[in-house]
Amino acid sequence: MLPQVKQLFVTFFCSFLLFLSVAVVNQRDEIHREMSRNVQHNVVVVGNKRLVINTQQGSLMNQQLGSQVAEIYDPQLNQLLDSQCQELDVSLIVWNTEEARSAADLIKTVLHYRTNVVHLHLFVNNLTKLILETLLRTWEMSDVRFSFYKLSHEISESSQWLNARFAIIKYLPQSIKQVIYLENSVRLLADIGLLLRSEELLKYPVAFSIDPACFLLSSPNSSSSSSSSSSNNNNSNNSNFTQSVMEMCPLPGMIVFNQEQLQHTEIGVDLSLALLQPNMTKEKYGHTLWKSRDKFYEIPCSWSVPLKASVNFDKCVGEFSVKGVLWGTYGNIFSNNLYVEKLKESVRKVTLSAPSVSRVLDCKSSSQNRTTEEKHKVFDSHTDSCAFYRYIASLKRRTHLYYLGNTHQFNLKYIRPAGEETNVNNTKEFEVSLLVQASLDRFTVLERVLMNWKGPAVVVLHVTDDEAATLPLRIKQSEGLSNRRNIDYHVVYKTRGFNTINVLRNVAMDNTHTPYAFTLDVDLVPNPDIYESIKKNLELNRSSKELLVVPAFEALSDLGYRLPTNKEQMLKMIANEEVVGYGTKKGWDLGHRPTNYTFWKIATFPYLAIYADWFEPYVVVKMDAAPRYNEMLLERMGDKVAYARLLHTNGFTFRVLNEDYLIHLPHPKSPDKLRQMRDMKFHRCASLILEEYYNQLRHQASTRNV
16 A cells, blocks of 8 residues: 555646746746747848847847858948947047057957947047058957057147047048047946937037036036125135035046037037137136037947046936046056946956957958958968968967056167267167067066166066056056166067967067177076177177177076176186086077187187087177078977077178176976966977078078079
């Protein structure tokens, strides 16, 4: 009896569970059907991407597809795609290196959230044009265009903020119907296209982002008449109140110009005349905006919320989310306002990470920086087993020149005194710059190298986006570097896969404007008076085809601060076996054997080094005759060896300096180096690419001899 009851109970329980599961599934299906009725999705294939489109919200989600795809044609869908391919015109004014850094972060946020093609209109001078043009052309972006406009006297010298911003309209193409000007302090947290597509905004000639506190400036209680002698106390209180409001009232971080209405409507002309008054002070600006509120569109302040602890988010944002902030000086200052700190964190997630390189749409706009067919060679992996490594080596590396504000080399080229180049007796005829590249984990050694080098230097730092953000503070806190004004710092951002060190060297060479340059690895510390010694030897040796070689040694242990300061001390360390010739402790001395360490110990004059295969010296070159480094070589696989062979092939000879030296300091292998040591295919391909380059140089030499 009991087994039968137990069986009935089990059967009943299983039936009950089945009933519950069917009910849950039916409820889930009903929810899905309801969602599908309320929100319709279509799929369209563009190129190799499937775009899932929410036709109610007008949003797009990209999904990568293989080569087997089907195309869907839908008039409503095509209309949406056409609107996404329309250009958004964004204008910036960039005055100096600090604003160039800020503009780079702003552009990151614009591109991170955009769903349209973006056309950047950049008003620049010679320096900021070089910085931004290099950055944008080495940045893997798509569906982005950029145009540069020389900062006119009217824009760059105007003391009136608003006058300068209105002046840019005269220089933009008349075909542009709408353009938004963004202050470099703006950081977006939403797609700017949402604002520019607003139907209400399109009805007005101009739109401003206005802090609500600005309008208090012209309220009756805060702008009392000075002619009323009976209310002096009230006037004084109101004046103090007005001043406090002015300090918290930022000028607009955004201005949208609808050109057609601005130039061809009575309201637009009246507003232009009202705002472009001479001596437009902050008080006049607030008062004018108050009187002209019916003539312009007020951009919701949720697009430009100042990151102050005192900001009233309930008053500004209300039920809407924050879509943009004014970073300014407040962005780097800790606030007790938890919501402000949350906004800062949202901004940093975008600005401190590598930007996305995915294409938003396959629009037919003339994108200036395609990521595949226009900029990268096509490597066939079916016929070349090293195709992947060749492809990675061919990629552009995002480069930000003059990242930290020093512009010594730029000034040498563009602000050289008249007649200086023709003065043969000018001491700058033999000026030499140190070129060095480093990652952030070598920053301490970099300080020691630069402290021993008293002349101009060009430093290329290979860093991530978040590491780059720490550089200004690192340099400021460095005792040896904070007061140096003859060191330029450039940044090359780390990218996927490996990076070729020769890219960093070429960035340094391309931005050096002294007659001579000395390229050095960061782990080698020179003797303290090497700068003056090299200049003296350059005056004695005027041949552009003879290169000065600085002999390299290596310390067998960490010498700390016991580095030798002259050749006499160096010879004692060699005798005590604290220092040996570079590479000899590993049993491989081919790289520096032509230096002839035995003769260097007794040499009293610079002497010739006979070139041999695998020679990899550290040389001083004349810039107008020096070739560039081969960027297709992988990492450090034959980088200096190949360059020495290139120099030898081009007819250069080598002369070793007898009083100067370099000491390589021991250090742990970098994570990249350890990863490469485990990658046998990397070594095989690196050796193959190096051998191909050697064959190319041999052919070049044989052709020249014939």
